[in-house]
Amino acid sequence: MKKWFAALPPLLAACMLSLGSSASAAGWTDYRLVAHALGGIDQKPYTNSYEAFVTNYGKGQRVFEIDLQFTSDGCLVGRHDWSLYAFQSLGQPVSADMTGGPLPLDRMRSLTMFDQYHLLTFGDIVDIMHEYPDAYFVTDTKSTDPDTVTAQFNQIVELLNEDPHILKRIIPQIYNEKMYGVIERVFPFESYIYTLYQTADSNQKVLQYVKSRPKVTAVTMPEWRATSGFLSGLKQMGKRSFVHTINSPEAMDKYKAKGVYGFYTDFVTPEDLRRYAAKKAQQGAAKTAKAALPKPDKRT
Numbered sequence: 001m002k003k004w005f006a007a008l009p010p011l012l013a014a015c016m017l018s019l020g021s022s023a024s025a026a027g028w029t030d031y032r033l034v035a036h037a038l039g040g041i042d043q044k045p046y047t048n049s050y051e052a053f054v055t056n057y058g059k060g061q062r063v064f065e066i067d068l069q070f071t072s073d074g075c076l077v078g079r080h081d082w083s084l085y086a087f088q089s090l091g092q093p094v095s096a097d098m099t100g101g102p103l104p105l106d107r108m109r110s111l112t113m114f115d116q117y118h119l120l121t122f123g124d125i126v127d128i129m130h131e132y133p134d135a136y137f138v139t140d141t142k143s144t145d146p147d148t149v150t151a152q153f154n155q156i157v158e159l160l161n162e163d164p165h166i167l168k169r170i171i172p173q174i175y176n177e178k179m180y181g182v183i184e185r186v187f188p189f190e191s192y193i194y195t196l197y198q199t200a201d202s203n204q205k206v207l208q209y210v211k212s213r214p215k216v217t218a219v220t221m222p223e224w225r226a227t228s229g230f231l232s233g234l235k236q237m238g239k240r241s242f243v244h245t246i247n248s249p250e251a252m253d254k255y256k257a258k259g260v261y262g263f264y265t266d267f268v269t270p271e272d273l274r275r276y277a278a279k280k281a282q283q284g285a286a287k288t289a290k291a292a293l294p295k296p297d298k299r300t
Helices: 002-006 010-015 050-058 084-089 105-110 122-131 146-159 177-186 203-211 228-236 249-258 270-292
Strands: 033-035 063-070 076-078 136-140 170-174 192-195 216-222 240-244 262-265
Touching: 050 063, 050 122, 063 146, 076 122, 076 146, 122 146, 146 177, 170 177, 192 203, 203 216, 203 228, 228 240, 249 262, 249 270
Parallel strands: 033 063, 033 262, 063 136, 136 170, 170 192, 192 216, 216 240, 240 262
Antiparallel strands: 063 076
16 A cells, blocks of 8 residues: 555645545435535535535435545645635635635645635545445536546546546536546546536437436436426436535425436435425325314304
């Protein structure tokens, strides 16, 4: 292990933490919830932090979406974007030398979020994947530039030591049709998600495309895309449909009735859904019992 780590290129070694052992787990599509940006913590979304992962894993989440960006020195880290607003919204100090672009890894390590949440490199994610062998990670790498996409997934695959058993727990999100081929040339991942927030393609065109790609097992969409016809078409093909970002069990119930399979969420947990389902069942039973009561005789 030490010899292998020492043999890594300097950049990858800087991004890498220790490796553990892996184990098989249920398929990621067995789960209905995806923890958005590793899930919210203390009512704060978008941290992509270690603490957010641990907290939401403890609440029963097993599929985690993570935003990934390159630092200025080429290390893939959990970060939605480099805007000054992103720093401010995460409680990180903004200084005069910040221009809205990426910072070096060492600088980012020093900038804790809200003075308590910590940055994750993809090397840290590798370590987490060995420690938590039933956790899945959905990538949100943002870029559609082929060279950038290639560099991002080269780093992901190299850091995971090209281990197919671990790589099957990485689910890349693609943003257009061409991105699929770019990633496949790096590594033939087992499952992909076509997420629609960057494409102007019609729902019909999306249906035609995913029908031709068996490994695109799910489609994620904003709420306005979730029409009954589109959802029905995906279901007929055996594709899972997800809507983002939904933060109430009531809203999820509404979309589930339309045919949505699952949801990206900041705050809703499996236990929240169980409690909501139990409450709804109780209300239904009470309504049925009330309807079964004999009607009063109006003649008396």
